[in-house]
Amino acid sequence: MLTPMTSATLPYASEARASNGALLKVDRVQIGYWGTRGYVAAVDDVSFEVQGREKVIVIGQSGSGKSTLLKTVGGYLQPTSGTVSINGTLSLTPGPDRAFVFQEFDQLFPWRTVLDNVAYPLRRNGWSRSDAKDRAREFLELTRLTHAIDRYPHELSGGMKQRVAIARALALEPLILLMDEPFGALDALTRARLQRELRAILDRTHTTLLFVTHSIDEALILGDRIVILRGAPSRLDEVIDVRGIGGPESPEYAAMRIRLRRLLAVEEDEEEDDDDFAVFS
Amino acid sequence: MTLQSSASAVAPAEALETGRREIPKRRPVKNSWGRLPVWLRRGLLLVGLIGLWKAYIEFKHVNPLLVSDPWVVAKELYHGWASGDLVDPTLTTMKVLATGMTIGILLATFFVVFASWTKVGDDLLTLLTAMLNPLPAIAVLPLAMLWFGLNTNALLFVIANAVTWPIAINVAMGFKTVNPAIVSVGRNIGLSRLRLVLEVLAPAALPYAITGIKTAWAFGWRTLIAAELVFGVAGDKGGLGFYINDARLYLDTPKIFVGLVTIAVIGIAFDLIFTLLERRTVIRWGMKANV
Numbered sequence: 001m002l003t004p005m006t007s008a009t010l011p012y013a014s015e016a017r018a019s020n021g022a023l024l025k026v027d028r029v030q031i032g033y034w035g036t037r038g039y040v041a042a043v044d045d046v047s048f049e050v051q052g053r054e055k056v057i058v059i060g061q062s063g064s065g066k067s068t069l070l071k072t073v074g075g076y077l078q079p080t081s082g083t084v085s086i087n088g089t090l091s092l093t094p095g096p097d098r099a100f101v102f103q104e105f106d107q108l109f110p111w112r113t114v115l116d117n118v119a120y121p122l123r124r125n126g127w128s129r130s131d132a133k134d135r136a137r138e139f140l141e142l143t144r145l146t147h148a149i150d151r152y153p154h155e156l157s158g159g160m161k162q163r164v165a166i167a168r169a170l171a172l173e174p175l176i177l178l179m180d181e182p183f184g185a186l187d188a189l190t191r192a193r194l195q196r197e198l199r200a201i202l203d204r205t206h207t208t209l210l211f212v213t214h215s216i217d218e219a220l221i222l223g224d225r226i227v228i229l230r231g232a233p234s235r236l237d238e239v240i241d242v243r244g245i246g247g248p249e250s251p252e253y254a255a256m257r258i259r260l261r262r263l264l265a266v267e268e269d270e271e272e273d274d275d276d277f278a279v280f281s
Numbered sequence: 282m283t284l285q286s287s288a289s290a291v292a293p294a295e296a297l298e299t300g301r302r303e304i305p306k307r308r309p310v311k312n313s314w315g316r317l318p319v320w321l322r323r324g325l326l327l328v329g330l331i332g333l334w335k336a337y338i339e340f341k342h343v344n345p346l347l348v349s350d351p352w353v354v355a356k357e358l359y360h361g362w363a364s365g366d367l368v369d370p371t372l373t374t375m376k377v378l379a380t381g382m383t384i385g386i387l388l389a390t391f392f393v394v395f396a397s398w399t400k401v402g403d404d405l406l407t408l409l410t411a412m413l414n415p416l417p418a419i420a421v422l423p424l425a426m427l428w429f430g431l432n433t434n435a436l437l438f439v440i441a442n443a444v445t446w447p448i449a450i451n452v453a454m455g456f457k458t459v460n461p462a463i464v465s466v467g468r469n470i471g472l473s474r475l476r477l478v479l480e481v482l483a484p485a486a487l488p489y490a491i492t493g494i495k496t497a498w499a500f501g502w503r504t505l506i507a508a509e510l511v512f513g514v515a516g517d518k519g520g521l522g523f524y525i526n527d528a529r530l531y532l533d534t535p536k537i538f539v540g541l542v543t544i545a546v547i548g549i550a551f552d553l554i555f556t557l558l559e560r561r562t563v564i565r566w567g568m569k570a571n572v
Contacts, residue, residue, distance in 0.1 A: 074469065076465065076468070093468075094465070094468040094469045094471075095469070095471050096469065096470050096471045098469070099469065099470075100465070100466070100469045102462050102465065102466070104460075104462040106460050106462055106463070107462040107463060107465075107466050108463075109463055109466075109481070109484070110485075110566045110567055110568050111484045111485075111487070111562070111566045111568070120470075121470035121471075124470060124471065124472060124476070125470070125471060152565065152566050152567060153566075153567070154566065154567025154568075155567070172470065
């Protein structure tokens with residue numbers, strides 16, 4: 001039911017494939033904020049690239065500045081030094097080419113139905129009313145929400161709300177999809193199901209993904225590569241390719257899981273400093 | 282009721298055998314009064330109260346100059362509306378109120394926009410509302426009469442003062458407490474500044490705006506009637522307050538009651554309109570609890 005749409009209606013994805021350079025370039029970025037004790041760097045000297053169609057996970061302890069980094073890629077924050085560019089253009093303001101899915105359940109417009117929540121951003125980006133609705137239906141079918149199309153957000157469960165937010169973001173045909181722990185507030189069963197669904201949808205739509213989480217399993221299930229942030233201010237610790245390690249039953253998966261756990265382990269006294277950055281996570 | 286309770290008395294033994302609880306065929310109802318529709322319950326209460334009123338008149342033989350017979354009031358009310366004696370004062374009052382509300386809403390919008398743009402505006406609004414909102418609006422009537430004389434402008438000044446501040450306070454609060462996540466989404470989907478205000482902030486602040494206008498209308502309505510009582514005729518026509526005071530002058534007690542009933546009914550009607558508006562919007566959208 002989904003196959004015809006993917007290659008035909010996703011020009012951005014094919015553009016990304018055509019150009020050989022990296023889609024997202026994060027170049028020696030430092031991001032900080034002014035706190036009570038003056039300027040504090042949350043993220044320092046971080047550089048990495050994301051190729052088109054690649055799924056990259058940023059992982060780190062809570063307070064490691066990973067959300068700060070994602071907000072900078074989204075254009076909500078500006079780095080103190082260094083650059084963030086998408087297809088060679090600096091990310092200076094938020095925009096629909098970097099569609100964002102937040103952790104909060106209340107990221108939907110409560111006065112719009114599920115269908116309108118997905119169709120409205122399309123209308124504001126040049127789609128006609130009927131085309132926007134058709135496309136919204138298509139993406140709500142992709143996220144298995146056809147039955148809830150006429151409901152208002154407060155009538156949905158947390159998992160359904162996040163699926164609407166994902167449909168809304170994907171329908172915008174973003175160059176890159178940015179997700180900030182979208183499943184963080186869900187129960188374990190729903191989270192596991194949505195992770196599998198998201199993986200399947202992204203594979204079908206060839207969407208490029210930058211995803212922030214503190215869950216090792218989530219990173220391994222969704223990611224092609226994992227970027228590890230550590231320290232205060234956090235620096236890029238390592239980038240690990242996890243393609244082809246297989247599912248949670250495979251020995252490679254288990255080995256990688258152990259390796260990541262070791263990498264992410266933080267000494268007790270370091271953890272206290274982390275609280276300074278809690279405001280970002 | 283009895284059938285149901287005897288059925289449920291059997292259930293435990295059955296439940297032990299089958300492991301299932303019997304589900305009653307009908308939704309259990311607490312009592313027969315609660316089963317009646319709301320309008321009927323309230324209507325019956327109203328009829329009961331009017332009955333008490335009538336009984337008081339009949340059995341205590343009260344001086345009709347002090348308390349009117351409800352039947353006489355009803356007849357007077359009918360005549361008042363049929364002959365137009367009541368229509369004019371009602372329209373006069375409503376017109377002044379509508380004009381005053383419009384001025385108040387415009388002023389409140391101006392203040393709130395100014396307050397959301399600049400810090401100075403925010404401080405100014407906070408200071409003004411802190412000073413003027415607790416002041417009973419009717420208290421500025423003497424000043425208004427000095428400034429404007431005995432005319433509609435003095436009434437409008439008082440009404441505008443009564444309605445501007447509750448609206449401004451509430452809408453400003455609504456703007457301040459908008460959930461930051463949907464503002465972030467609004468920016469993410471590429472909305473312009475104007476669209477962000479009109480299509481995200483404004484609907485998000487709607488529960489507060491409705492509360493503000495509801496409070497403002499109630500303030501304005503009370504203030505206007507009170508001002509009319511003091512004031513007498515505004516321009517060439519008198520409003521409902523004048524109607525009541527005029528009736529007192531001629532010891533026409535039923536007319537006083539008629540005026541009071543009219544004021545109460547209009548109050549109820551407006552409350553109903555606001556309730557319906559809320560049910561169709563903010564309650565339907567889950568932005569406000571249904572109480």
